[in-house]
Amino acid sequence: MTQDKAYLETMFGLGGQRALITGSSQGIGLALARGLAQAGAQVVLNGRDAARLEQARETLAAELPEAEITTLVFDATRHDDVRAAIDGFEARTGAIDILVNNAGMQHRTPLEDFPADRFEALLQTNIASVFHVGQAVARHMIGRGRGKIINICSVQTALARPGIAPYTATKGAVANLTKGMATDWARHGLQCNAIAPGYFDTPLNAALVADPEFSGWLEKRTPAGRWGKVDELVGACVFLSSGASSFVNGHVLYVDGAISVSL
Template sequence: MNKLFDLTGRRALITGSSQGIGLALAAGLQQAGAEVVLNGRSVEKLESAARSLGAGARMLAFDVTDHAAVKEAVNRFEGEIGPIDILINNAGMQHRAPLEDFPAEAFERLMAANVSSVFNVGQAVARHMIGRGRGKIINIASVQTALARPTIAPYTATKGAVGNLTKGMATDWARHGLQCNAIAPGYFETPLNAALVADPEFTAWLSKRTPAGRWGKVEELVGASIFLASDASSFVNGHILYVDGGITASL
């Protein structure tokens, strides 16, 4: 049974993995046997993250919003180092403002960071996976793929797009042997949510709204990522797996 979840001999690229959810997922996949490749724009932050994982962690710095740079970096890595067997599209950002006052430039930044990045890296990596007839792509969606809250309407739009892009990836690429799925985290203690975590009023609301009664811990996303990255999910495609303490199941 353990062989179903064994990632030994496989290589995983995780975007936006110098901190937070991305780094936690990288550590989890590494513990399951995968060789991990960390991605971000800051080499300094990547070096620090790589040191925290110990020997064997690789780095691949590029801007996920730059289509040409992504293609060049992925092609170079595949040619010089070897295949990327698993891709986790985790890079993203948040911006909060009332919708009627939301800056247009912030909306465009959100679309680029949260949606274009998934297309850019997904396409670049999938082209190599298709040639090999196998591959795992995991996109990080959100509880906001299904729900909305005040002041984050554009973010909600981006994560809805990630959910449907995941389905589109599965529809196009399943016949080539790829499994393309998404993990939709609920509210987790991450740098992205630091302001909310520090807000007692919001934390009290969240504890009442979430059946589990608390914030999630990033390590609680690891099991879902290993499942979707492993042979255990060989016939799972186009699925959005909510890891949210039950918030999407309860009014």
């Protein structure tokens, strides 16, 4: 029994690892930060709003008094700012071993009326940020010969719904960028994968959760029969962050109650 526990801790434990999670002041990002901290990682929260980020840090610190939780404020859509923040953090504090590219946004409008500025914002927030932060962190990981990058996709990576065509396009692009990262960086010892959540009860989906008609449709459409809970994404993230996934690369892991495989 002791040997089995030690084996699991070796394979899945994240002690001594440091994880940066973008867009982690709330929702999925905060849940993943909490889960990685519970698995033993030192956690670095990221966002653009310093006050909200500090509030999230205080929340996690109160829940997990033994965990090491810090913040790093930068705008993931601004390439030069990202590079300066990551380089500065690595020089001052130490290695980022795990990167979770979670920052994202949504805008719902029929495609024929979709505002061009909202389209551009989606491109920058959902795709460009993954490139900016991924490249900045990977440059350091490559030098060390190891690292984990986890990009947050969506069930819309594979499926579309009315009113969110640009979002669907961005999440499809994140999946292919993940494959490209793995293709370029696997030889340097990095594992680059993605998690594709289905429909989860998050602030981003608050309007849909509050809509009885949509929730009723979703419960019938999803084989699991319900919305996902953000804590149900933690296991996938810990797996992809840990030694257990040492030969998993370029993979998109759907966590969606089977909605993406059913008609």
